[in-house]
Amino acid sequence: MNGTGGLSQPRVLLVEDDAILAQAYLEFLRDEPCCVSHRSTVAAAIDAIQNERPEVVLLDLLLPDSTGLDVLDFIERNALPISVIVMTSEGSIDNAVEAMRAGAFDFLVKPVSAARFNATFMNALERQTLRRKIDAYEGAFSKTGCCGFIGASLVMQGIYRVIASAATSDATVFITGESGTGKEICATAVHSESPRADKPLVIVNCAAIPKELMESEIFGHVKGAFTGATSNRQGAAARADGCTLFFDEIAEMDLGLQAKLLRFVQTGVYQRVGDDTPERADVRLVCATNRNPMEEVEAGRFREDLYYRLHVVPIELPPLRARDRDVIDIANQMLNRFAVEENKRFTSLSPEVEALFRAYSWPGNVRQLQNTLRNIVVLHDGTVVDREMLPDALRDLPVDGLNSAPCDRENPAIAPLWLTEKRAIEEAIRHCGGNIPKAADLLDISNSTIYRKRRDWAKREQDF
Secondary structure (H helix, E strand, O other), X not given: OEOOOOOOOOEEEEEOOOHHHHHHHHHHOOOOOOEEEEEOOHHHHHHHHHHHOOOEEEEEOEOOOOEHHHHHHHHHHOXXXXXXXXXXXXXXXXXXXXXXXXXXXXXEXXXXXXXXXXXXXXXXXXXXXXXXXXXXXXXXXXXXEEOOEEOOOHHHHHHHHHHHHHHOOOOOEEEEOOOOOOHXXXXXXXXXXXXXXXXXXXXXXXXXXXXXXXXHHHHEEOOOOOOOOOOOEEOHHHHOOOOEEEEEOHHHOOHHHHHHHHHHHHHOEEOOEOOOOOEEOOOEEEEEEOOOHHHHHHOOOOOHHHHHHHOOEEEEOOOHHHOOOHHHHHHHHHHXXXXXXXXXXXXXXXXXXXXXXXXXXXOOHHHHHHHHHHHHHXXXXXXXXXXXXXXXXXXXXXXXXXXXXXXXXXXXXXXXXHHHHHHHHHHHHHHOOOOHHHHHHHHOOXXXXXXXXXXXXXXXXXXX
16 A cells, blocks of 8 residues: 555655656555555665664665765664665666675665565565564563573473463463462463453462361351351452452362362352352462472362362473573672662672572572572672672582583683673673673674574583
């Protein structure tokens, strides 16, 4: 579509000073799904780019006031997400090659057929569509984390995708994982990304409520139902009507109460303690446990029928030791936050401490890491966390076991060149939120170089 209509369609800028050619190109694009505007000078083209933000620019190189390369240079200097198709005459192909090196998507040699013109144009549009999808994906899942989680490891990227997929439905989510892996954060993420996000997340901690009060906590009670029931009380099921109800540590629930919960899960109907009147609630259920649910079923501590009712969308959170460099990203964010809270000067971890953090097994997972960082910030001062500030369990790890930081034993300040290079590249990737193409661009190397070097580093560390 040409003209000013169709604003929801991709914007295209044609930069051509020859009126006859410009009209021909506009005719080529007449039936294409886009909104086209036309300019005939470099100055007018740059002004249009700033104000209209086109996705594709069809760029003649020979313009009255300057060369089209100036337009391309403006786009590249400002890192604008635009695909540029350069159009040039047969005698200026060297200029087209120069434009490709400067970042142009493709070039067309005049005179150009409608078929060739439109095929190149549609390829540029498809590239922009793919770029938008990648940007949207990275914005949601990459960078430093998602929905309260920190970390860009591959295993966590998988968790983020499951959360995003599960959140849009009303299916029950069953979260498992060791203590401290972030099960409540996961439940909160499922809720906050769901259609019920504008309503409360109601939490019942099954491990923190006395057994004799659990049924009342979930379903409520009427006055006089038991000693101490001096008034009617609304339970979590009623409070969560239209909301999300999260049962934390559900494996701690008494078997007798599990039967009543099963009925509620199946029918949405429940009764308050001491009341025969059935009530109904529309809730979305999320459950979590740090135990192996199937082992609990086999041991007779958890009803099998309830397990299968709840185990619709399983999410198994990985331990911190299985999350690659996430431990460093989490530690850095916690360190900065605690330093602000405690009015301390800490800004980073020393390379040796980073190696120790990655080598340690973290049996308490993120919660243990959080406590460790808080302890360091409260009890010490400085700008860099060094080994002497660590608790005994970390400080006493043998240096020989830190295969991520081999060095000259006589001069530990000197590391092999490959390790220095590794640290620089990994720091660039961390700085770019795990975005390797972006890091490669900043380092002025190719993506494949980073992937190849990572394979080489892994082999060197195994051999060390």
